[in-house]
Amino acid sequence: MSSFKLKWHKLTHWEYWPLWAVYYPLFPVWLFFSLKARSFFFFNTANPLMKNGGMAMESKKEIYDMIPEEYIPKTVLIEKESVTIDSVEKLLSEMNLQYPLIAKPDIGMKAFGVDKIKSKSDLESYINRTPEDFLIQEFIAYPDEVGIFYVRVPGEEKGKITGIVAKEFLSVTGDDRSSILQLIKQNPRSHLQLKALVKKFGNKLDTVLKDGEEFILVPYGSHTRGAKFIDRSNRNNKDLENLIDGICTQIPEFYYGRLDVLYADFDGLSKGNDFKIIEINGAGGEATHIYDPKHSLFFAWKEIFKHWNYLCKISIINHKRGYPYLSFKDGRAMLKANSLLEEQLKLV
Known part of the structure; x- marks a missing residue:
């Protein structure tokens, strides 16, 4: 494909646009919700026990530790400061973790720095090039991945699924x-x-x-790494909603976010069989079914508005329960740190 055709394809398919091009036109909407909450950085109280509500700069390991272990892959945190290949291999052996494995930054985004580790040499290479603490996880061989967006209003007994996206690697x-x-x-x-x-x-x-x-x-479902996202919200069902709600209500003070799940069969997943949650994204998680190529930008904006409305409502309720909002100073510092981290992770 010629360079011109490639650029034209990117220009005429909004799913490839940079985030600012999709979200900047919605700034007045965010400003509206900020005025309603009386805080520009209101989102941190959506999931008050996650750093920054799970918007950015949160530790993945801390979130994994909040999830019942039967639902997640075996995971170990590797501290970069004093790590050697021998010390990591010894730790993996103690945890009965074998190749292939998945390595990912403990604080990361958009699947930057995520890699499949097939051997000791792969692991050594990853250790040498990654700049910060990282996680090693068992490789989950289930063939399909789905993102399930979940919301629950504090005080209400049950939450609900607001979007499902299938991911083609x-x-x-x-x-x-x-x-x-x-x-x-x-x-x-x-x-x-x-x-x-x-x-x-x-x-x-x-x-x-x-x-x-x-x-x-x-081998993972990241849109920024080329995965195709397909809206499967129509496949939501009572069994799946009960399963996801049952898991999420076990996670302390979790009300808003997307669960990324590997599974063997969708009907089996709905019944609670053969699946693992490979990541939970909090306030910063997108309802990624919007990126299905069949959807227009206007559909995406409508869904973003709907989810920001949930985010604002949940945050206000939790703020009234006593959880403080992020200060403007700390919010700006978070955004700056996140931007610097993104540039760093792109090099891994």
Whole structure:
């Protein structure tokens, strides 16, 4: 695909636009909710036991520790300051964690710095290039991933699901003729990830796949890493809602956010079988079903408004319960730190 066609595709498909282009037009809406809450940074009380409400700069390990362990992968925090490959391998052995593994920054965003670790050499490379504390998790081999957005108004017994998104991992399928690199360039979704894929796979991209052979380029469902998001909100059902509500009400003071879940079969997931929660995003979590290519920007804005309304309502109630809002000074510092961290993680 030519450079012009790629740029045109990106321009005419809003899902590829930078976040500021999607969210800046909604600033008056945020200002409205801020005036209603009497705080610009009201969101931190939505989930008052998560740092910043789970908006940014929160520790993933601290959130995992709040979730009943049967629902999450085995997870260990690695402190960067004094880490060596031998000390990490010893810890993994003690926890019975074996390759492949997933490594991710403890404080991260948008799947930057997330990697699949297949061997000791992969792990050593990750340790050397990651700048901060990170997590090592068992690799969950379930084939599908879904994001489930959940809200519960404080004081109400039950919460509800407000959106479900299925995630298709970025991949290519062989034709007996084309190299992986050529296949990547045939699809705008993968072509837009070319720089990162070349860095990751190098000469392996010259491999020619057999006809019908699928090659997973990115084994996790991140939109910023090329996953295709598909709105599956219509698949919500009573069993699934009871399952998610039952889990979320066990998480102390959790009212608003998105659960990213790996699972074997959707019907099985609804019944509580064969799934793991691989991440929970709090106030900063998007209702990512909006990124389904079939949805217009106006649909996305309507859904963002709906979820900000929930966020504001929950935050105000929790503030009245005694939880303080984030000060303007601390809120600005959080945004600055988050911006610096994003630039740092892009290099991992």
